[in-house]
Amino acid sequence: MSxxxxxxxxxxxxxxxxxxxxxxxxxxxGLVVWFIGEDPIQAVTLMLQGALGRxxxxxxxxxxxxxxxxxxxxxAVAIHAGLFNIGSEGQAxxxxxxxxxxxxxxxxxxxxYVTMPFAVIGAGLFGAAWAFIPAWLQxxxxxxxxxxxxxxxxxxxxxxxxLLVNVLIVPGKxxxxxxxxxxxxxxxDLGWLIALFGGKIGAAPFNVSFLIALVMSFVVWVLIWxxxxxxxxxxxxxxxxxxxxxxxxxxxTVIVAMLLSGAMAGMMALNVVMGQSQRLQxxxxxxxxxxxxxxxxxxxxxxxxxxLASILxxxxxQGGTELSFDMPNITRDMIxxxxxxxxxxxxxxxxMFRPAMVRAYQKFVKA
Amino acid sequence: MDVAYFDLLISVLGSTIRLSIPLLFTALAGLFSExxxxxxxxxxxxxxxxxxxxxxxxxxxxxxxxxxxxxxxxSVAFSLVHGFASITNRGNQIVSGVAINFVTAGLTAVLxxxxxxxxxxxxxxxxxxxxxxxxxxGAEAARDMGVIGHFYANVISGHNILTxxxxxxxxxxxxxxxxxxxxxxxRAVGENPGAVDTAGISVTWLRYRATICAGILCGxxxxxxxxxxxxxxxTNMSAGKGYIALAALIFAKWRPVPIMLSCLLFxxxxxxxxxxxxxxxxxxxxxxVQIFQALPYILTCIxxxxxxxxxxxxxxGGVPYVKER
Numbered sequence: 001m002s003x004x005x006x007x008x009x010x011x012x013x014x015x016x017x018x019x020x021x022x023x024x025x026x027x028x029x030g031l032v033v034w035f036i037g038e039d040p041i042q043a044v045t046l047m048l049q050g051a052l053g054r055x056x057x058x059x060x061x062x063x064x065x066x067x068x069x070x071x072x073x074x075x076a077v078a079i080h081a082g083l084f085n086i087g088s089e090g091q092a093x094x095x096x097x098x099x100x101x102x103x104x105x106x107x108x109x110x111x112x113y114v115t116m117p118f119a120v121i122g123a124g125l126f127g128a129a130w131a132f133i134p135a136w137l138q139x140x141x142x143x144x145x146x147x148x149x150x151x152x153x154x155x156x157x158x159x160x161x162x163l164l165v166n167v168l169i170v171p172g173k174x175x176x177x178x179x180x181x182x183x184x185x186x187x188x189d190l191g192w193l194i195a196l197f198g199g200k201i202g203a204a205p206f207n208v209s210f211l212i213a214l215v216m217s218f219v220v221w222v223l224i225w226x227x228x229x230x231x232x233x234x235x236x237x238x239x240x241x242x243x244x245x246x247x248x249x250x251x252x253t254v255i256v257a258m259l260l261s262g263a264m265a266g267m268m269a270l271n272v273v274m275g276q277s278q279r280l281q282x283x284x285x286x287x288x289x290x291x292x293x294x295x296x297x298x299x300x301x302x303x304x305x306x307x308l309a310s311i312l313x314x315x316x317x318q319g320g321t322e323l324s325f326d327m328p329n330i331t332r333d334m335i336x337x338x339x340x341x342x343x344x345x346x347x348x349x350x351x352m353f354r355p356a357m358v359r360a361y362q363k364f365v366k367a
Numbered sequence: 368m369d370v371a372y373f374d375l376l377i378s379v380l381g382s383t384i385r386l387s388i389p390l391l392f393t394a395l396a397g398l399f400s401e402x403x404x405x406x407x408x409x410x411x412x413x414x415x416x417x418x419x420x421x422x423x424x425x426x427x428x429x430x431x432x433x434x435x436x437x438x439x440x441x442s443v444a445f446s447l448v449h450g451f452a453s454i455t456n457r458g459n460q461i462v463s464g465v466a467i468n469f470v471t472a473g474l475t476a477v478l479x480x481x482x483x484x485x486x487x488x489x490x491x492x493x494x495x496x497x498x499x500x501x502x503x504x505g506a507e508a509a510r511d512m513g514v515i516g517h518f519y520a521n522v523i524s525g526h527n528i529l530t531x532x533x534x535x536x537x538x539x540x541x542x543x544x545x546x547x548x549x550x551x552x553x554r555a556v557g558e559n560p561g562a563v564d565t566a567g568i569s570v571t572w573l574r575y576r577a578t579i580c581a582g583i584l585c586g587x588x589x590x591x592x593x594x595x596x597x598x599x600x601x602t603n604m605s606a607g608k609g610y611i612a613l614a615a616l617i618f619a620k621w622r623p624v625p626i627m628l629s630c631l632l633f634x635x636x637x638x639x640x641x642x643x644x645x646x647x648x649x650x651x652x653x654x655x656v657q658i659f660q661a662l663p664y665i666l667t668c669i670x671x672x673x674x675x676x677x678x679x680x681x682x683x684g685g686v687p688y689v690k691e692r
Binding site: 166338 | 406408448451452453456457458459460461462463465466467468469470471472473474476477478480481482487602607610613614617655657658660661664665667668671672673680
């Protein structure tokens with residue numbers, strides 16, 4: 001009998017197997033570190049100290065994690081509908097335009113808590129809008145959403161550079177960025193939250209977006225597992241033909257799922273544009289959209305798993321930055337390697353250890 | 368025709384050729400892989416890894432050919448990883464490709480920095496460690512012989528060996544795919560692997576061979592970037608070319624000769640964008656270069672939408688083959 005059809009208990013499928021995959025990814029990363037002549041154990045220690053040792057480090061870690069929660073949710077919502085949205089990067093970029101326009105329009109007149117809901121809507125709308133054409137093409141014309149979202153990342157990037165260089169730039173300045181927002185267009189930091197645990201936030205740009213991300217995680221959970229729409233999305237993801245047979249409208253569900261996905265990605269911009277740099281800059285997304293793929297895979301497309309995976313990646317990003325100061329031989333690019341290995345082992349090779357695990361489990365049950 | 372304009376046209380065409388070569392190798396790589404039913408988002412990464420490996424090997428040995436060998440070797444190794452994940456383990460091909468892009472982008476930068484401490488660059492290659500320009504016979508004499516001679520001397524002649532190999536790879540790929548038993552089976556396995564399996568041919572081995580072909584061609588394109596076009600590896604030097612090649616592959620509807628044409632078109636757009644930078648068009652003003660940068664992607668989306676003919680992907684693309692249910 002083939003091992004593929006043998007059921008395993010949930011704690012193995014959702015706990016042990018992902019853990020083994022993750023450990024293998026980290027072991028290989030350790031080998032790379034060892035290969036370039038550094039001590040992997042010391043590297044891990046330095047990383048953890050840098051990411052979690054002080055209040056400021058924790059602030060940065062959670063700041064990065066906030067980005068990844070949004071993009072992870074974006075990828076997850078699409079995956080539940082059976083769609084692979086590689087376009088979170090571009091959707092987040094356009095989301096930045098949405099929240100920057102809101103901030104530029106309102107920051108002079110109202111305090112930040114009035115601007116915030118409009119900025120959330122603006123970022124979400126623009127992100128969703130950028131997902132709409134690939135969604136429509138998939139739903140109505142059958143164009144593969146993976147390919148069109150890749151194309152739209154590049155089109156979005158060209159569009160944003162054009163807008164920043166030619167339209168939104170401050171006249172007389174060289175840097176392709178908008179003016180700095182006034183306090184009414186920014187999101188305040190969460191220094192008090194870090195202080196609650198006895199730390200100091202320092203220069204870390206950890207801000208209110210983190211709370212928005214947590215709310216959105218809850219919203220996505222309710223939406224996917226507790227609403228009719230979520231049920232339709234999941235049915236479509238598991239079997240499009242069964243979904244259509246059951247009367248679930250294919251085109252509408254595909255488009256709605258992609259719009260939600262785009263909106264989640266777009267909101268990632270709140271964290272960077274309004275929380276951190278307080279202006280819209282070129283390339284501010286910096287690959288967070290792609291990290292969303294890793295985070296969603298690792299978190300098994302569940303909001304709770306995504307939050308945990310995002311914090312892990314936050315540790316990697318912040319720890320990796322600190323590490324590159326202490327061990328100049330290991331540049332920040334090491335994070336990208338680890339990320340790639342996590343995607344490879346937790347994603348593409350996710351079932352590699354399953355046959356062995358099934359045999360071990362069967363022996364264990366018989367004994 | 369005005370002589371000055373003609374010289375400009377010749378120079379734009381010359382750079383069109385240079386810019387389309389990496390696209391051509393890479394798109395042909397994608398052709399072999401996708402025609403066998405294996406989606407390959409990892410073209411970009413394999414190209415980058417090959418560029419790094421070839422630059423390091425060419426620097427170490429002083430021979431561009433050993434550089435090419437190293438580039439091809441590393442690229443094939445990543446192809447095998449892709450094959451292992453998506454054929455043997457039936458993993459998601461897109462995810463595997465994305466992973467390869469990440470690993471290669473990170474690894475080339477980390478290793479480059481650790482080995483050479485030049486911010487991820489590899490040391491510059493001397494002329495003998497690169498693929499130099501080849502002046503075709505009669506090019507010097509033809510230079511002054513009217514339009515055709517000028518074209519021959521400045522557009523056709525004066526490229527490196529890899530450029531000519533790229534154009535030779537087009538009919539060769541066509542011949543392999545459409546005139547050999549291997550090609551027939553490769554195309555069949557991308558459309559209906561079940562039928563191939565029933566005929567007693569190993570789907571697994573066939574698909575592995577297709578990904579190896581893709582690896583070899585990506586090796587050539589990476590080597591072209593680092594050892595022919597430039598004289599060293601620079602961090603992230605593939606800069607999205609793998610994705611443009613993917614667009615070119617789709618734009619050509621997965622066929623060899625149209626691939627060459629679409630790569631030349633996208634190369635021309637790139638060359639034209641460089642040429643137009645900062646120039647004013649009478650009546651319109653300065654045309655933003657971003658339009659030319661985005662055009663290959665926009666055209667591909669329009670094609671995918673079915674507004675310019677229909678792009679039918681290989682039917683079994685992206686679906687892992689399960690032998691018995």
